[in-house]
Amino acid sequence: MFSAATLTSAWPRTVFAALLGVVLGTAVQLQQPVLWPAWVYIGFGLLAPVAYALAAPKRIAMAVTTAVVVLAGMALGVGSTGLRAVVFASQSLAPTLEGRDLRITGVVTDMPQRSEAGLRFRVAVEQALLDGQAVEVPARMDVGWYAGGYALAGEQIGLQRVPAEVQAGERWQLTLRPKAPHGGINPHGFDFELWLWEQGVQATAYVRAGDKDVPPQRLGQTWRAPVALAxxxxxxxxxxxxxxxxxxxxxxxxxxxxxxxxxxxxxxxxxxxxxxxxxxxxxxxxxxxxxxxxxxxxxxxxxxxxxxxxxxxxxxxxxxxxxxxxxxxxxxxxxxxxxxxxxxxxxxxxxxxxxxxxxxxxxxxxxxxxxxxxxxxxxxxxxxxxxxxxxxxxxxxxxxxxxxxxxxxxxxxxxxxxxxxxxxxxxxxxxxxxxxxxxxxxxxxxxxxxxxxxxxxxxxxxxxxxxxxxxxxxxxxxxxxxxxxxxxxxxxxxxxxxxxxxxxxxxxxxxxxxxxxxxxxxxxLPLPPLGLGLGAVVGGLLLVLPAPWHVRALGVPLVLLTLLWRPALPAAGQFELLVADIGQGNAVLVRTARHALLFDAGPRYSLESDAGHRVLVPLLKALDVTLDTVVLSHRDIDHVGGAAAVLAMQPQAALLSSIESEHPLQQLRRAQRCEVGQIWEWDGVQFEVLHPQPADYAANPLPKPNALSCVVRIGTGQRTALLVGDIEAAQEARLVQTWQGTDRLHADVLLVPHHGSKTSSTPEFLAAVAPQWALVQAGYRNRFGHPATPVVERYAEARINLVSSPRCGAMTWRSEQPQNVACSREEDRHYWHHHVP
Structure with a gap:
């Protein structure tokens, strides 16, 4: 690959090897799931000059010298990067301060970003007070100041004072409610926690500016951020x-x-x-x-x-x-x-x-x-x-x-x-x-x-x-x-x-x-495995290098392997559930051998952001999924917030839902009502709607949207999953009564009703379903307190394994391996990811 001016003499080769080692060592350190103690990284840093001294020219063979220099550089890369990470991680937000109202004095360091929902900006913290007492918080916070009456996804902010005009470099005194950086972890998804880590941010917060809060106060302009201000x-x-x-x-x-x-x-x-x-x-x-x-x-x-x-x-x-x-x-x-x-x-x-x-x-x-x-x-x-x-x-x-x-x-x-x-x-x-x-x-x-x-x-x-x-x-x-x-x-x-x-x-x-x-x-195309993808990258490089044609031709099969690769799908007669990590809402992808169904489409996070654009559309593209049906259990925004983006991407998908005929989504795709008795089969897997009854749509007064939630049973004859939306105690009792004496309600895995609300998951319903696994989709530190403590205790008493998305990330359950639930936070764990206690 190197031409006439290549690394033929000792010093360019040595320097190149050392620099390459630093990059490789850094890359190795970034793969760590957890950080080691600081003294380990210091030891790696001290090892680097020792290894380099052993590789002094003319003492050992050229190849060995180069290898030792690369290893010395790697030790330096691992040590320096790891030590920086340990120091930065030690400045994280104390869990006891999450959700508490702090009075913060700080300087706006970056350009504020204004949207229809309000403002977002970064604050360099100078002082933090909790009940008048100084507390230690991270040096930088990512702050949202939302407009009046705005509800943050999973957390009701309440009536807010309209955000003021905030400029970079200004010093403000604000009442903030902080929490640790926490984002969704999904296969091939955007890593929000890594993004904040890279920018030196270890806490997010929003401004408390309601009528009962101390008003935000602008203390004056500083010259701390002149470039950002310009x-x-x-x-x-x-x-x-x-x-x-x-x-x-x-x-x-x-x-x-x-x-x-x-x-x-x-x-x-x-x-x-x-x-x-x-x-x-x-x-x-x-x-x-x-x-x-x-x-x-x-x-x-x-x-x-x-x-x-x-x-x-x-x-x-x-x-x-x-x-x-x-x-x-x-x-x-x-x-x-x-x-x-x-x-x-x-x-x-x-x-x-x-x-x-x-x-x-x-x-x-x-x-x-x-x-x-x-x-x-x-x-x-x-x-x-x-x-x-x-x-x-x-x-x-x-x-x-x-x-x-x-x-x-x-x-x-x-x-x-x-x-x-x-x-x-x-x-x-x-x-x-x-x-x-x-x-x-x-x-x-x-x-x-x-x-x-x-x-x-x-x-x-x-x-x-x-x-x-x-x-x-x-x-x-x-x-x-x-x-x-x-x-x-x-x-x-x-x-x-x-x-x-x-x-x-x-x-x-x-x-x-x-x-x-x-x-x-x-x-x-679906995202290939790392090894196959790297092979394709090598193939692409071979195709353009100035080399003989027979060498360049070796790149063709490497590229074709990636172009032809497709992700593995369940075998005939089996199915898979992928419960996406979308915060406070529901979104479950069901795949069989040749078909796919999406149950709910997650929440709308703000006026210009929703789970469809941010999570589901990229996920469906990465997995090469073509949906046959989209089921929207009911009209609540945490279930249909991302539906428009998904339906636009999947024009062939049928829509099954309990939404009313005047709902805006009906303009994008006419929905068929979900009603008990609807049954279809895909690849040896049976799908059946267990609720609501046809008469429920004509009731006067019309039931609440939760009461009309579509309930879908998915079964192979041996393994079953039950997706229930936001049904509450009355609907659970009705399901138990309707299907008493049958095995229709029994399931190996249950999507926890209403995200673990106190109004659902009655003991009678849990006894009838008797699942091995119960999967909760809820937002981290959501305002509803889902899953509620009594509900968690109820599942524990029934000896049902309860798994929640804030701790697990995206959850995957397969009918051929019913004893396991794979958690994205565990399978793709890195030290910058938030560990939920």
Whole structure:
């Protein structure tokens, strides 16, 4: 893979091995389910120099020396990352403070994010009081300040004072109710707890601003967050000055890195067309900014003879380009792609200024290790892998190697967002038509190389690949990089320019929207196992490397294995329940050999977020599930909140429900009423509706929605599951009376009625069902107290195993293995995950 300028001498090989070891050691430490004591990590750190000393050149064979240096680097990576994690974990929120009202004094450190529900912002805590006494809390909290009457998912906040205008850098005194970071843990799902850990947050909270609470108090502006304050001011100017909401959101994302300003539906189009990388502050944006800044710096520098005598104009241009590009990266949020690009730019600049000529693998690995040293948990971000693999591919192919000689320090990148290396010698604009044509051709070739090489990695990380991505990027990359982004930045000085930028965004959107609706625009595949996915990544790299055709052909079967892989399904006559971790609500996926049913669709979390978009749609895509039927037990928002997103994704699915004929969901899919006696069979598994009765729909007065909950029995003849929605004691008694003398109510596994409410799970009902397992879907520290303590005791007295989603995460039960319930929190446990006592 390495070309002429490879690691042939001792020092580059040794340095490369050490840096590689640090990255590998960090990756190993990130796999730990629990942390070791601090002294163990200190020991690993002390072991590193000892191992390196043993590998001194000329003492042992080259291969052994390299291996020992890698091990020394790994020891350093494990030790340093583990010690940082131990120190950070020691600052977590005390369990005794969860749910208590604290009076917090602190400074807003980041741009507040406003939505229809209210505000979210980060607070650096300066003082915390509980009943007037000082207490220790985490240094940073993620805070929500919700609007009047808003109900947070699973926790009623009550009538609130409308959130004030909060600015970065302000010092506030607030009454907060904190809790430990806790999010849903689902197969292939977003890890909310890791996301907060990476950002140094160990507590979430919401503002208590009701009539009986001490009012929030603004204490004044500080200079603790000047960059965030400037970013907020510019973002607010863009959103206020640009009438087109779509254009305003895109420009805010490009200028200040506020990706939350982009509408969710717009993100769907960006993903379908493979241009999501352009909406973030990517390596390409920073590279082009560096190129323009270097050209401008050099042009201005040459105007002064004195400056040129003090420092040659090319050197000044190089330094100016790197410094200004890094300043832009900081202003735009300093994400991982920005960090990597700035480190790469700085490394190349220093090497060129010093006259050194390092081989590209060493430059690449140095930037990689520097990013990992700065943020070890960046290794768990998809952007890290897409970014560095793209750079490595361009270096390893003639796209990057050909330019390595020009930079004297390892290549450059043109036309692909995830690379971001300096453009040759920052040559001034212009040149012959032939040279321009060659540059355009090189850009197209590089885009093709990157698209092909990253396709397997993209499928491994996201389970989706844009088929039209190559075509979309050929226009979108130069248009966003050379037109939209410069205009959006220039608009900060000349606001009238934003009107032109809006026009440019409108043209781009027409192009992308047309591509997004083409048949087969995006390829969605189930997420493969890690080993198979890594094999496909290797195959993709083999296909683009400058190697003999018979070597490159080896990549074809590796890629095809991943494309053809499908997840295992239950055998004929068996079924599986996947009880999703969606907070306070119900959502259960039932799969047989060739069919699937979704029982309820989870809650709506806020006015713009629900379990369908956040959990169920990604889960169904990752598992390659095509639903035959969606059952919505009743109309409550914690059961139908995500239904619209699921139904939009699954147009073929039939809808069975007790929702009224006027319900808004009826406009998306006409629902058939669920009524006792409905029976169907899939792959040897029988499904039967046990409740409600047809007469219940005509009762006067109409029963409460809970009383109309659909009850579905699923059985193989030997193993049975019972899904009951939010039925209460009266409906439980009726079921016991109706099916007395039969085995219709007996089940091996029961979805606990009404999330464990005191109004359900009567002793008579539990005796009739007599399950081995009872599964509770409830929100962590939900306001209802589900599952209620008396109900938990009732299950214990009946010797029924009670498993709850806050402790277990997503729960999986299979009819062929009825003695086990698999918990996602246990199977995918990491030390940053919250342990529920």
């Amino acid at each position: 970013r907020q001011a510019l973002r607010d100017r863009i959103l206020a000055s640009v009438p087109d909401k779509r254009a305003a959101g895109l420009m805010a994302a490009l200028v200040v890195g506020d990706q939350a300003a982009v509408d969710r539906s717009d993100w769907d189009v960006f993903r379908a067309t493979g241009v999501s990388h352009l909406v973030s502050i990517s390596g390409l944006h920073i590279t082009m900014f560096a190129w323009g800044a270097a050209w401008l710096t050099g042009w201005l520098w040459r105007r002064s003879r004195r400056l040129c005598l003090a420092l040659p104009a090319p050197s000044a241009a190089l330094l100016g380009g790197v410094l200004l590009a890094c300043a832009y990266a900081v202003f735009a949020g300093w994400g991982v792609p920005a960090q990597r690009t700035c480190l790469m730019l700085a490394t190349v600049a220093l090497l060129r200024l010093s006259g050194a000529r390092w081989p590209w693998p060493l430059v690449w690995m140095l930037a990689c290790a520097a990013v990992v040293a700065l943020d070890p948990w960046a290794l768990l971000q998809p952007g890290f892998w897409l970014s560095f693999v793209a750079v490595g591919v361009l270096f390893a192919t003639d796209s990057g190697a050909a330019r390595a000689e020009d930079t004297g320090a390892g290549g450059s990148k043109h036309g692909q967002s995830s690379a971001g290396l300096p453009q040759g010698r920052f040559a001034p604009l212009g040149g012959s038509a032939l040279r321009a044509a060659r540059s355009v051709g090189a850009m197209f070739r590089e885009q093709w190389v990157i698209t092909l090489a990253l396709a397997p990695l993209t499928l491994l990380l996201f389970g989706q690949l844009s088929v039209v991505g190559l075509v979309a990027n050929l226009l979108a990359i130069p248009w966003v990089t050379l037109v939209v982004t410069p205009l959006a930045l220039l608009g900060a000085l000349l606001p009238g320019v934003w009107d032109v930028a809006s026009w440019a965004v409108a043209l781009l959107w027409q192009w992308l929207a047309w591509l997004a609706v083409l048949p087969g625009a995006a390829l969605v």
